[in-house]
Amino acid sequence: MSRMTLALFTVCVIGAIILALVDRATRAPIAEQQRQEVLRALDSVLPPHTNSADQDSRTVVVGDGSQVVLYLARRGDNVVGTALAVTAPDGYSGDIDIMVGIDRGGRISGVAILSHAETPGLGDKMTTDRDWLPWFRGRSLTDTQWGVKKDGGDVDQFTGATITPRAVVGAIHRALELCASHCRY
Amino acid sequence: MSSAPSTALPAGEGLVAPAPSFSLAELGDDFRRGIWQENGVFKQMLGLCPALAVTTTAVNGLAMGLATLAVMIASSSSVSLFRNLIPANVRIPAFIVMIATFVTVVDLSMNAFAHELHKTLGLFIPLIVVNCIVLGRADAFASKRPLARAIADSVGVGVGFTLALVALGGVRELLGFGSLFGLSIFGASYPPFLIFVLPPGAFIALGLMLAAANHYGATAAKKVGN
Incomplete structure (x- = not known):
């Protein structure tokens, strides 16, 4: 050698x-x-629960063949809600990963952004604006027009940033629809 | 740091036995040179990709600088240690493998022990491998010098790089968000000056800082000249 x-x-x-x-x-x-x-993230989006939700999950195959993990929140023996992670592929820069918690009645119990690369000061207002994500709490598929105001929906966009809220709202809407067809109580 | 006794030699006479091949004063010079005189970012305009990309806040700049500093110390030391064992014609691939190893070590350690910071810096940690300051110091300096001098040089250049990133991040954060290291300086009523946080602001801020540094340098040189 x-x-x-x-x-x-x-x-x-x-x-x-x-x-x-x-x-x-x-x-x-x-x-x-x-x-x-x-x-x-699970603890922040799910209704009050007593189990470790990350170890209490089941995986379902959804319409397009991809797998979605449903995390279950239990209080005692009762399932009180479900959380699932959805990805908004249509953000301003890269994917936005979002955890959505939904209670038994199909109403949102919380939304958390897991990761994103949106523009600081513009798109990232979704996490820095303290009123924006909590606004979704208690809303369901039927009582809300799922779109930003510019598109005729109910959700506020931010000054100078419409793409990010539009992507997030779309993903939350998709999470609600997924849950409507796959969450079982 | 006290300088080694420098015995003035009569002209024409050299040292008979050069016991240590370097003096403490030399080590001090090796360290100092990288801080400003040969600063990677402000003087040599190297390593600008991470310098421009991650300096949206002072904290990000500090973290990126320290990660680079750690990689530089480790890679310069090992390059210096093995300098006589590595044949010159394969030195670059050998150095790159060493640097890549240390970058991965830093990447994994940050992910494990500074998870939030790792998420923020993300892609730019692996990219330290291609930071030309790191390979530059390994090849141009450490591969020809004893261990102590290689370490002094890498610490100097690494600290210089860190200071440059903190300065750039500090200016951008201060103008962009009105805060410094996350602490509000201009108060809550300061309207965010977003351009400085966005990519174009990195170029503008660096350009203004370079202009200021050059102006200061030119003025100082003129004074010395008079």
């Missing part, structure tokens, strides 16, 4: 060993962080 090959080979082997060790050390903490993140 030439000296060049040996040198590169050695560097790669050492690098691989370091990465294997670091991966082993960080895998559990990373998984725990991600679980906590989901759990925090």
